[in-house]
Amino acid sequence: MKAIWEVAGSGAASTKDVAERLSIAPPSVTNMFVRLQEMGLVEYERYRGASLTRRGREEALRLIRRHRLIETFLLEHLGYSWREVHEEAERLEHAVSDGFTGRLAEFLGHPDQDPHGDPIPAADGSLAPDDSFPLSEATAGQRVRISKVGDDPSTLDYLGDHGLVPGRLLSVREVRDLDGVVTVEDEDGESHALGAPLAGAVFVRGE
Amino acid sequence: MKAIWEVAGSGAASTKDVAERLSIAPPSVTNMFVRLQEMGLVEYERYRGASLTRRGREEALRLIRRHRLIETFLLEHLGYSWREVHEEAERLEHAVSDGFTGRLAEFLGHPDQDPHGDPIPAADGSLAPDDSFPLSEATAGQRVRISKVGDDPSTLDYLGDHGLVPGRLLSVREVRDLDGVVTVEDEDGESHALGAPLAGAVFVRGE
DNA sequence: CCCGATTATTAGCCTTACCTAATTTACTGA
DNA sequence: TCAGTAAATTAGGTAAGGCTAATAATCGGG
Numbered sequence A, B: 001m002k003a004i005w006e007v008a009g010s011g012a013a014s015t016k017d018v019a020e021r022l023s024i025a026p027p028s029v030t031n032m033f034v035r036l037q038e039m040g041l042v043e044y045e046r047y048r049g050a051s052l053t054r055r056g057r058e059e060a061l062r063l064i065r066r067h068r069l070i071e072t073f074l075l076e077h078l079g080y081s082w083r084e085v086h087e088e089a090e091r092l093e094h095a096v097s098d099g100f101t102g103r104l105a106e107f108l109g110h111p112d113q114d115p116h117g118d119p120i121p122a123a124d125g126s127l128a129p130d131d132s133f134p135l136s137e138a139t140a141g142q143r144v145r146i147s148k149v150g151d152d153p154s155t156l157d158y159l160g161d162h163g164l165v166p167g168r169l170l171s172v173r174e175v176r177d178l179d180g181v182v183t184v185e186d187e188d189g190e191s192h193a194l195g196a197p198l199a200g201a202v203f204v205r206g207e
Numbered sequence C: 001c002c003c004g005a006t007t008a009t010t011a012g013c014c015t016t017a018c019c020t021a022a023t024t025t026a027c028t029g030a
Numbered sequence D: 001t002c003a004g005t006a007a008a009t010t011a012g013g014t015a016a017g018g019c020t021a022a023t024a025a026t027c028g029g030g
Helices: A002-008 A015-022 A026-038 A054-077 A082-092 A098-108 A153-161 A196-201 B002-008 B015-022 B026-038 B054-077 B082-092 B098-108 B153-161 B196-201
Strands: A042-044 A050-052 A143-149 A169-175 A182-186 A191-194 A202-206 B042-044 B050-052 B143-149 B169-175 B182-186 B191-194 B202-206
Touching: A002 A015, A002 A050, A002 A054, A015 A026, A026 A042, A026 A050, A050 A054, A054 A082, A054 A098, A082 A153, A082 B098, A098 B082, A143 A153, A153 A196, A196 A202, B002 B015, B002 B050, B002 B054, B015 B026, B026 B042, B026 B050, B050 B054, B054 B082, B054 B098, B082 B153, B143 B153, B153 B196, B196 B202
Parallel strands: none
Antiparallel strands: A042 A050, A143 A169, A143 A202, A169 A182, A182 A191, B042 B050, B143 B169, B143 B202, B169 B182, B182 B191
């Protein structure tokens, strides 16, 4: 469910994309699509991918809520680094109950976003709309705030080391079409030139 | 592994006892014994039960360590009650990495016993020897400190409600052979008469 | 010392969640 | 439009971890 949401949002997720996200073989995904449809969590048509039903979306958002709350806890209270946190949270989210999730939210002070800057769905399944866009789509001169960063570990490490973390305010100096390099200046006057892959992994909101 | 340890310590655990502890059918246990033996975690002889090898014991103690650290966290930081905590910890302990365990121990200040009063094995697998005994084996006039209480939920609730928790100092007033009732007085001068089942579930150490 | 009760094992089956290999469908560009 | 390729599905298999029913071993009392 979570993989479908992450891969396709409310649209239809392809077998291949889901298989890649989960690192499993495509036939296993087809199989799962059929079963999820029987359970009423997914709308599925052969050769056309699967999309979430209302119930399916709720289920996915509950999982994502768990995941992000757990990540927040691991990062803020157990001293995990960004590169370690994802894997641990992935395993934990399948083992914890709703009761645990609620108490953890309480413990953390009901945060509405995780340390990546991703919004944490509310217990009722509602999710703040996301108006952020990748830095690669910014325009020169714009002032933006980092809202989240991609979750690839080495990307995360690099950005973290350079202070490019959610909440940071940036001025966009140049967006060069030729090679996709985006140059930004941070609050300390430090300037960063980010290649296309990095610029695409830094999500921002206009200020 | 954990079930074998809990049921038999370093002795041999019977198929039946383990099956009961895990609420599964005996044949499943026989099956598992065979596989654990192939893995070198258990010494097993048909019709004679299984006992842990050195590696098996280490493995079991690592799990118990996890379990007790998780329980401690749930009770002390997430506001779980004794009756809820066991089930949640049981599921979590299988999802958590050694890294998590270490950081959680750190977060909790490296406690050496859980809130039940059970010792928490050290990371290297060593476990403090347990010199406690059930209240039913105390003698009148003895002063004892509660070291742990049985983990049956309703027992736990009753004892908790009456302030009979680990750490509490008690004076043994009477141990009546006739019906097994043990009468104790707590630090506040409050007197408690505990029937055989309760007296057997309260473990104490001489002061 | 042996017989019946208790405990354990074997045999055979099920479901879940994966896999690979072979086949089918859909898509795209000449 | 149609052929080649990419994606998806079907077919059939494996291992883990359960189950029940039937059989076998052990043990304790008369």
